[in-house]
Amino acid sequence: MSGAHGRPLRIGLVCPYSFDVPGGVQFHVRDLAEALIARGHSVSVLAPADDETPIPPYMTSAGRAVPVRYNGAVARMTFGPLTAARVRRWLTAGEFDVLHLHEPVTPSLGMLALWFADGPIVATMHTALTRSRGLQMAYPVVRQSLEKISARIAVSEDARRTLVEHMGGDAVVIPNGVYVDHFTRATPDARWTGTPDAPTVAFLGRLDESRKGLPVLLDAVPAVLRARPGTRFLVAGRGDTGPDEVRALLGDDDARAVEFLGSITDAEKAALLRSVDVYCAPQTGGESFGIVLVEAMSAGAAVVASDLGAFRRVLDDGTAGTLFRTGDPADLAATLLRVLDDDGLREKARDHASDVVRRYDWSHVTDEVLTVYEMVTAGSSGRQVGEDPSSRRAGFGRLVRSDRWER
Structure with missing residues (x-):
């Protein structure tokens, strides 16, 4: 043009x-x-x-x-x-x-x-x-x-x-x-690929900004592990939060399920989103769009996100992903379990998401x-x-x- x-x-x-x-x-x-x-x-x-x-x-x-x-x-x-x-x-x-x-x-x-x-x-x-x-x-x-x-x-x-x-x-x-095909064509990484007994849930964002919602996700971890003990939580991003803080919050057993990847490259991000079963966006506010949701949908990850207005719109009112009550760890845990347990729900959301992302x-x-x-x-x-x-x-x-x- x-x-x-x-x-x-x-x-x-x-x-x-x-x-x-x-x-x-x-x-x-x-x-x-x-x-x-x-x-x-x-x-x-x-x-x-x-x-x-x-x-x-x-x-x-x-x-x-x-x-x-x-x-x-x-x-x-x-x-x-x-x-x-x-x-x-x-x-x-x-x-x-x-x-x-x-x-x-x-x-x-x-x-x-x-x-x-x-x-x-x-x-x-x-x-x-x-x-x-x-x-x-x-x-x-x-x-x-x-x-x-x-x-x-x-x-x-x-x-x-x-x-x-x-x-x-x-x-x-x-x-x-978003360069949709960059995520769609990314090669999964075996380190981050989930299995039926050990599904993987990813989070990306600054670890020391509370509005990104990592504390909400961490509060949901014990309830998820009680129902699905093998679940792995992969946390990528910069910030001071690390294994010691999580161990103090969750205890040794639950903390072992949370893996900190640190800062990752664009290529690693695409591979991570292409590998995991679920991408979790637990932000509590201040979001105008939600680009990482589009990236996750492009990569084929099932998206679970807080029901902020911006996220609701990106997820096509919850039909291209699954929403939970913002800031509610119990509802997040229940939503993660529902999505992990329902292959049909994940597949339906992914199919719709693959159409939605093209507009971005x-x-x-x-x-x-x-x-x-x-x-x-x-x-x-x-x-x-x-x-x-x-x-x-x-x-x-x-x-x-x-x-x-x-x-």
């Missing part, structure tokens, strides 16, 4: 969170960049990263990030005069046809880029919050800049609702993308994003929605005002 006037687009993507400890937003930006490059577009990504952090050639580091508490997690972001200068240089060099900001009201690179840029600007909102003092405080600071945004995307209905309630306006919902494949998601780019770059010789009239001399081939800084 070509850009405006039948030519490839020069696209700038801005990620607010550091690639030192990558998470869902970082992976989304990375995969979107690579999907766009595969379509023939020129893409540059600006993101925080330490000097020693390996980054792909299409990415520019905006420097070291600092940890900040945000949305129940610790996000690594960067701000300040030095960062602002780097953002300006990147924008000047890029001469982008379209600038795509992720989380532009987060105090990081997206907010800075929005202050400095003109022209076709797309913003993607990833966050879903019932109530956010941070967003309420940030909105007056960025309100005028937000008017420059030409089009808004939300990764889910929950993220769209957060945008509407906190900032007004609306957004088109385009979900996070990057081939489809990239088409939708490019449609938005086409919309905001159409008729670029005239004024577009969100353009600052004082910068019209710069045209739409560039998104930076040359009079705002020293070159």
Whole structure:
């Protein structure tokens, strides 16, 4: 799909969170960049990263990030005069046809880029919050800049609702993308493959973020083991929780059923999800989408997830997986046992999931994003929605005002 006037687009993507400890937003930006490059577009990504952090050639580091508490997690972001200068240089060099900001009201690179840029600007909102003092405080600071945004995307209905309630306006919902075939074609690993007597249940996520729900899963372990003593729980992710903490919580016998895999690669994640009988998502809140559910469904794992609104929607109201009451270990244990004991239930959910996941494949998601780019770059010789009239001399081939800084 070509850009405006039948030519490839020069696209700038801005990620607010550091690639030192990558998470869902970082992976989304990375995969979107690579999907766009595969379509023939020129893409540059600006993101925080330490000097020693390996980054792909299409990415520019905006420097070291600092940890900040945000949305129940610790996000690594960067701000300040030095960062602002780097953002300006990147924008000047890029001469982008379209600038795509992720989380532009987060105090990081997206907010800075929005202050400095003109022209076709797309913003993607990833966050879903019932109530956010941070967003309420940030909105007056960025309100005028937000008017420059030409089009808004939300990764889910929950993220769209957060945008509407906190900032007004609306957004088109385009979900996070997954390379479905990467998971569908992954080779199972014998270390993680379950058997009828020893089924395997996987969990992926940061171990020290309570909202990811690992404590809920661990509380459910004893009840599952009483009914199915051979069950193995495979826990992958970063964090301080480990065997000693689990042994203190569960006792030696039950703790032996919990295996900590540590941080795993993308290839190992695909193999893990392709191998296990059940993927468990016990998150307690703060989730706007649930990309790992789509990855697990793509790999053929039966999904058991808390009944958060975002998860319910990804699982097609529970027909592509099985839901349990959020934060309820007893209901989680009962649900895991029901799914493990019912081959027909797992098979029916997997069959439906294999159809559902196709709507999240990057081939489809990239088409939708490019449609938005086409919309905001159409008729670029005239004024577009969100353009600052004082910068019209710069045209739409560039998104930076040359009079705002020293070159």
